[in-house]
Amino acid sequence: MTSGASLLSRGFIALTLSLSTERAVAGDSEGQADPLNSPAWNYVRARFFDRQPVVFDDRVKVVAPANAEDPLDVPVMVEAPGLSDVEEVIVIADLNPIQKILSLTPTQAVPGLSFRFKVEQSTPIRAAMRTKDGVWHFGGTWLSAAGGGCTTPSGGSSGLWQGHLGELKGRLWSRDDNQNQRLRLRVIHPMDTGLANGIPAFYIDRITVRDAKGMELATLNTYEPIAENPVISLDLRHQGPVTIDGHDIQGNTFGGEIRP
Amino acid sequence: MSRILLVAAGTVCLFALAVQAATNDYALKPSAVADGIYVLPGLTENFSRENGGNIVNTGFIVGSDGVIVIDTGPSRDYGRQQRASIATVTPLPVRQVYITHAHPDHFLGDQAYSPDLIAALPGTSAAIRKNGELLSDNLYRLVGGWMIGTEVVAPSQDAVSGPVTIAGRKLKLMAAAGHTDSDLMIFDEATKTLFTGDLVFHRRAATTPNADIARWLATLDEIDKLDFVVLVPGHGPVVRDHAAIAETRDYLRWLTRSLREAAAEGLDMAEVMNLPLPERFQSLSVVRTEYTRSVSHLYPAIELEALPPVVKSTP
Numbered sequence: 001m002t003s004g005a006s007l008l009s010r011g012f013i014a015l016t017l018s019l020s021t022e023r024a025v026a027g028d029s030e031g032q033a034d035p036l037n038s039p040a041w042n043y044v045r046a047r048f049f050d051r052q053p054v055v056f057d058d059r060v061k062v063v064a065p066a067n068a069e070d071p072l073d074v075p076v077m078v079e080a081p082g083l084s085d086v087e088e089v090i091v092i093a094d095l096n097p098i099q100k101i102l103s104l105t106p107t108q109a110v111p112g113l114s115f116r117f118k119v120e121q122s123t124p125i126r127a128a129m130r131t132k133d134g135v136w137h138f139g140g141t142w143l144s145a146a147g148g149g150c151t152t153p154s155g156g157s158s159g160l161w162q163g164h165l166g167e168l169k170g171r172l173w174s175r176d177d178n179q180n181q182r183l184r185l186r187v188i189h190p191m192d193t194g195l196a197n198g199i200p201a202f203y204i205d206r207i208t209v210r211d212a213k214g215m216e217l218a219t220l221n222t223y224e225p226i227a228e229n230p231v232i233s234l235d236l237r238h239q240g241p242v243t244i245d246g247h248d249i250q251g252n253t254f255g256g257e258i259r260p
Numbered sequence: 261m262s263r264i265l266l267v268a269a270g271t272v273c274l275f276a277l278a279v280q281a282a283t284n285d286y287a288l289k290p291s292a293v294a295d296g297i298y299v300l301p302g303l304t305e306n307f308s309r310e311n312g313g314n315i316v317n318t319g320f321i322v323g324s325d326g327v328i329v330i331d332t333g334p335s336r337d338y339g340r341q342q343r344a345s346i347a348t349v350t351p352l353p354v355r356q357v358y359i360t361h362a363h364p365d366h367f368l369g370d371q372a373y374s375p376d377l378i379a380a381l382p383g384t385s386a387a388i389r390k391n392g393e394l395l396s397d398n399l400y401r402l403v404g405g406w407m408i409g410t411e412v413v414a415p416s417q418d419a420v421s422g423p424v425t426i427a428g429r430k431l432k433l434m435a436a437a438g439h440t441d442s443d444l445m446i447f448d449e450a451t452k453t454l455f456t457g458d459l460v461f462h463r464r465a466a467t468t469p470n471a472d473i474a475r476w477l478a479t480l481d482e483i484d485k486l487d488f489v490v491l492v493p494g495h496g497p498v499v500r501d502h503a504a505i506a507e508t509r510d511y512l513r514w515l516t517r518s519l520r521e522a523a524a525e526g527l528d529m530a531e532v533m534n535l536p537l538p539e540r541f542q543s544l545s546v547v548r549t550e551y552t553r554s555v556s557h558l559y560p561a562i563e564l565e566a567l568p569p570v571v572k573s574t575p
Contacts, residue, residue: 063530069469069556075529114528146401168570171525182526186567231563233528244570256570 005222010029032056036140040094048092048100049128053135059083060139062091062127068145071119071225076101078127079112080139085132086111093225095123095141097195101225109209109218110180110235116227118193158230164188166254168244174260181238183209186231187246187254193224204230207246211238220246284337284406286314288345289562293498294321294451295491300333300342304464304496304545307334307365311478312406313399314338316365319455319492320346321448323427326355330446330455330492332378334399336410339369358433359415360398360457360494361440362387363467364395364540369415370413379417381435383442387470388414438476439466439494445483452489460481462496463528463543464505464551466511473516480509496545511541515551519559523566529559537564 035056045054063077080093089104089111101117111129120140126140165188174181187204194201207220217236236242245255290298307533318547320342321328327346332339346354359367359380367388370378380388392412400407422553430449437443439458446455458467459479484505491499494506522532533555541547 035515063534065530065533065552065556073556073560075533075556077528077530114530116529146398168572169567170570171526171567175526184526184528184563184567186564231528231560233526252551254572256572258570 023095036039036126036142038124039175040124042097044092044094044099046125048090049136054128055137057083057129057137057139060127060129060137062125062139064141064143068119068141068143069155071145073116074143074145075114075116075131076125077112077114077188079110080127080129080137083111083129083131083137085133086129087111088130090128090130090136091115092126092128093117093119093123094126096120096225097177098193100223102223104222104234105216106219106220106234107216108211108237110237112169112235113220114154114233115228116231117225118191119143119225121145137205161188161190166248166252167189168246168256170256170258171219172258172260173244174239175235178239179237181236181242181260183234183236183242183258184231185233187257188229188231189248191224191226191228191230196226202248204246204248207232207244209234209236210241210243210245214243217242270521276352283366284312284335284408284484286312286333286338286341288314288338288341290320290345290349291498293447293492294453297448297451297453297490298346299320299498300345301494301497302365304506307399308401308547309402309404309406310344311403312338313368313403314367315430315495317412317494317496317498318366318369320349320354321427321429321431321453322350323355323429326352326427328426328446329354329357329373330432331360331366331457331494332357332372334365334368335407336371337370337406337408339372342369342371352427354419356418357415358444358446359384359388360444360446360455362391362395362406363440363458363469364392364399366457366494367392367415368396368399368407368410368412370415371409371411375413375416377417378413379419380415381442381444382418384406384440384444385415385418387440387442388412407428436479438479439468440470440474443479447486447488450549452487454483454486454488454490455492456483456494458494459508460491460493460504461511462499463488463497463507464545466508467550468515468554471557473512473558477509477512480505480512507544511544514538514561515554516543516558517563519555520565522557523559523563524553526566529555529563532559 059082060080068074091101092099122144128136129216130136167188170185175182191198192202204222209217241259243257247253288300299319301315312349317332357373357378357455432447434445533552
């Protein structure tokens, strides 16, 4: 494992060196090796980013523990300090049976977020950020995992959701000299993947954050791999109360207002 | 000529490596810590393919006509080698085996002993029956071939709090909780030696996968009141004072306090994992790894305390 990691980091260093020039020339990864050396990179690229310009960009950071202590609940933070005009963020785990974890439209929000997800086996986790010019900027990291996260039934645990579906907890914190607000949100939901025997897919597929007037601040499209009872953190470019509205794939809705 | 010698030497080395791999030698050396009390000290590391899981202190007490074993280590081979190391000290048979708690480095050597000699708290036996296979599988993933042939053996006797005499040694069994929901301590009256299991760590960061920190801290206060001369922690060097208790308490108090503060400030789990650690804990083995694991174990409950319910709006 140690030698594998050092091989990877060597590859990464080599790539970082070559990146600085390549990024300046073209907004496309043609000819660039995947810094994560993922066996699924070509597939991920073709499936989600076909014919779109992509570039590996070390400003896009994915922070996760090296090992998944709990494969059902792996924390991930995505951020891109130094990258502006981001219009969409997609997070993908290459080797999960369901690869796409979420997408975020940060209308009035810092492009990035924190969340937890279920992992099936060791995998790269990537964030792709589309800037106004249409280029997808990729960053990522490897996560080592014993796995089983996606095929394990969720609520097998508590069954908490059966009486509390869609119940919200949340809070706002002022950040960065009152420039931004940190929103933390938790929704009770089983987030069943459909991959566990006898349990159909059942997950939240959209969460929207708005200001008091109903103007959109951020929209999240979430998918099966998000952990049970999702906890999500966003930094909003907005001060004051926000409202949350969302729904799952069966049309159950949830929402509420959070005041600073 | 020298080339031939080199090749020959290389072959010998390879052969030696192969032999070591085949026998999974834990190199257990009994260390006498009091009259008739021996510890097989483990490394203060995490599980790895190099150490084979020998990161735990196990021990044994030699009585007038038999031996009491405390914890059996991480694998079948460890248990067998533990038995062999006991035989280097005494020809007396093993009369009793105590398992302190249901973590894999403490009970997976059970196969080396007759199942009817093995005792644990009922909660420990239940947890071994429920999660033993999972824990064993996971340890196999972490240490590899050292686990060959290891099978889960659940204790067949219930350990009961109170005094007991085995092989002429007066012992006091103490049921406690905090590190897990069933933690057994064994006290030898003659030498005032206390085996704490993983309720006490020493110079190695505590682990928390099944911990209840408030209960654990309360238990540490009780341990602090005990009149012992020698304390054998679950991990880390044996001590003759209360320093290891204080160290474990300091770390656990700091851990919960700093996680509560992080939750009150609105930090997310991945951010909390990367917070700097205080200077005084830097000398603890594997502290960064264990801290990161502990955030996974403890933060989900702690962060909810900092998130108030949101009043439902009508969509």
